[in-house]
Amino acid sequence: MLAGLAGRKAIQWATLNLPIRGIQIEAAPDHQAGETVFSTRTPILVKWESRYLLPDHPRFLERLSHNVRHKADLLGLPADNEMEVVSAGPPRKFLVKGAPRHGCTAELRIRADPALLDALYDWGLGLATNQGFGWIR
Numbered sequence: 001m002l003a004g005l006a007g008r009k010a011i012q013w014a015t016l017n018l019p020i021r022g023i024q025i026e027a028a029p030d031h032q033a034g035e036t037v038f039s040t041r042t043p044i045l046v047k048w049e050s051r052y053l054l055p056d057h058p059r060f061l062e063r064l065s066h067n068v069r070h071k072a073d074l075l076g077l078p079a080d081n082e083m084e085v086v087s088a089g090p091p092r093k094f095l096v097k098g099a100p101r102h103g104c105t106a107e108l109r110i111r112a113d114p115a116l117l118d119a120l121y122d123w124g125l126g127l128a129t130n131q132g133f134g135w136i137r
Helices: 003-004 059-077 114-123
Strands: 010-013 015-021 035-039 081-087 093-095 099-101 105-113
Touching: 010 105, 035 114, 059 081, 059 114, 105 114
Parallel strands: none
Antiparallel strands: 010 015, 035 105, 081 105, 093 099
16 A cells, blocks of 8 residues: 555545645554554444444443454454443534434443454444444544
């Protein structure tokens, strides 16, 4: 990716033309302790029974933990995890292709296998990470 961006002056993201002013590689954090605090840059989407859940909902952690286990299974990694909400930002509503999405940024303490924590750091938390949700700071 670095080689692909290095020679460009801008990238096209949907209708936006984003100028590239410089490129810097950021080292991934060390997750060898098996515990970390992730802070999301974009809202986390968690769903249960066709409803989007916010961090104060009683099923939020259960459904997010289920999502993390599913990601671990897809990657062939140990799936056990424990998590707690440290803090949460204000709720936000987004329209994606006309469909509403509800979520908020959050800071979560997660205990899991170091390889799973590394994968989550790269992949993100919750649903629709390929649409820009749940990206980790």
